[in-house]
Amino acid sequence: MDTYQCKVCKLEYTDEKIAKECEVWCSTHESCNYLIAQQAINKNAAKDLSITDDERFKE
Secondary structure, three states: OOOEEOOOOOOEEOOHHHHHHHHHHHHHHOOOOHHHHOOOOOHHHOOOOOOOOHHHHOO
16 A cells, blocks of 8 residues: 655655645644544654644544
8 A cells, every 4th residue: 555644744644635735734834734634544653743742643
């Protein structure tokens, strides 16, 4: 399975379009977008950005 990574927060996605949306959001807002990050396949690997915490990404 191919994966695509946000270069800012390091979250990985199976959909390249979503990975690019994540990268744009992270670059613009210096934070992770919860709705985008929910779709990541490695939610707990997010880089420590200003509003990112492990509890937020638990399923």
